[in-house]
Amino acid sequence: MGFESTEKIDVVARSPHTEGYDLIAVDSDQIKDETRRYRLMIEKLSSYAGYVESGQFYEDTPDAHGKEIRFCIIHKSPPNEAMEQVEAIKPRNSPDLRFPVLFYTQEEYMKKND
Numbered sequence: 001m002g003f004e005s006t007e008k009i010d011v012v013a014r015s016p017h018t019e020g021y022d023l024i025a026v027d028s029d030q031i032k033d034e035t036r037r038y039r040l041m042i043e044k045l046s047s048y049a050g051y052v053e054s055g056q057f058y059e060d061t062p063d064a065h066g067k068e069i070r071f072c073i074i075h076k077s078p079p080n081e082a083m084e085q086v087e088a089i090k091p092r093n094s095p096d097l098r099f100p101v102l103f104y105t106q107e108e109y110m111k112k113n114d
Contacts, residue, residue: 020068
């Protein structure tokens with residue numbers, strides 16, 4: 001999957017860092033053009049926002065109601081400067097919704113907060 005599959009949800013997981021859920025996008029390190037990498041990330045995160053906004057996420061994950069939802073990017077190479085500027089995504093039709101965007105290596109993500 002990864003950024004190039006912009007319409008697919010890579011992973012939905014209970015967050016090891018919060019009581020909520022994380023929608024995870026995998027940055028597989030295969031996209032060498034940094035501008036394209038950024039644009040695909042934005043498209044992917046917009047799809048994630050639409051998935052939650054449409055209610056489909058809650059149908060697929062009913063116990064997520066009322067829980068924090070984060071969008072996490074698991075990367076092999078560090079995010080570029082433009083990517084690091086993205087702190088949150090808001091759906092177009094629901095500007096009151098805001099999903100934080102966080103960047104992790106796989107090791108960082110799997111480490112639980114104590």
